[in-house]
């Protein structure tokens with residue numbers, strides 16, 4: 001059996017090796033390393049794929065969030081609401097910009113922003129909401145956009161884990177993750193669903209004025225060469241990464257489908273085990289056959305019999321990689337703890353950090369590997 005990996009980047013590369021290698025060599029030979037034609041080309045390709053008016057490439061997903069917030073003109077003391085159960089980058093940039101992070105709880109089924117908690121957290125100082133489309137599925141954007149509109153708030157979608165996912169509104173409109181709010185951000189970190197071979201990120205918006213502002217911010221605040229109108233940053237996607245992403249973008253939907261296939265295999269295998277809760281998808285409440293509502297950046301189980309840590313150890317002993325995303329709630333992290341927070345407002349997150357476990361998830365499984373993983377887990381629960 002092929003060695004089981006949490007993410008099989010090598011196996012994926014081998015299938016696209018000749019295209020990737022020649023695109024990298026082309027960039028090197030062109031010496032257009034920065035802002036070359038590949039960057040512009042990728043920007044256009046991604047605008048088409050997402051059906052969004054503006055894509056602004058940048059250096060990574062954390063920068064993308066920071067730059068989006070700078071572009072919106074958020075100021076010191078403005079409150080920005082985001083979730084307690086996510087990767088720290090989201091709250092980190094809020095704090096870095098001297099905005100006030102307001103962490104709220106998530107829903108127990110989807111792991112995404114809880115709407116009641118959101119409504120409760122809004123104050124006259126609230127300026128923006130940052131829903132994170134966690135593990136590959138969109139937060140309830142229809143409801144979030146409605147709340148945002150009522151209170152005149154910007155919505156920044158953190159799409160680092162959900163590029164390629166779609167969301168269906170109640171009127172049947174389907175939109176891609178990251179294109180529904182005021183602005184969306186993503187990461188091309190190698191292990192993300194659309195990963196490059198280094199760091200990369202992008203910002204999306206249908207607002208042309210905001211796009212113009214952001215294009216200056218990523219480039220030292222310049223709108224005209226050597227005239228610095230605002231304080232900006234230096235955040236670029238390099239041409240080698242863009243060239244690789246141009247090869248991988250046309251494969252993204254196939255990659256997402258491979259992930260969904262693995263998720264279906266897992267779901268089916270674990271059906272009979274009462275103490276395993278398999279992932280719920282928001283729109284379909286099951287893994288839908290024909291839509292992209294979940295792109296499974298992670299395949300995350302909830303273990304309800306108190307055996308999560310024992311399972312984690314058992315899987316390691318059986319050479320099955322796995323991970324706890326996330327082991328600590330952000331409101332309990334040293335950097336983000338605050339006396340404003342009450343433990344009873346984080347009931348779901350406090351429980352999730354003790355019950356979740358993510359299994360290997362990538363595009364390159366064969367059935368033998370999936371059978372091995374699921375059989376070992378079934379053995380654990382049936383022993």
Ligand SMILES: *Cc1c(COP(=O)(O)O)cnc(C)c1O
Pocket residue numbers: 060061062063086087089090132158160161186187188189199200201
């Ligand atoms: C990966 C990730 C980021 C940060 O992306 P980088 O490219 O690593 O900076 C931000 N938010 C979430 C939810 C992520 O998973």
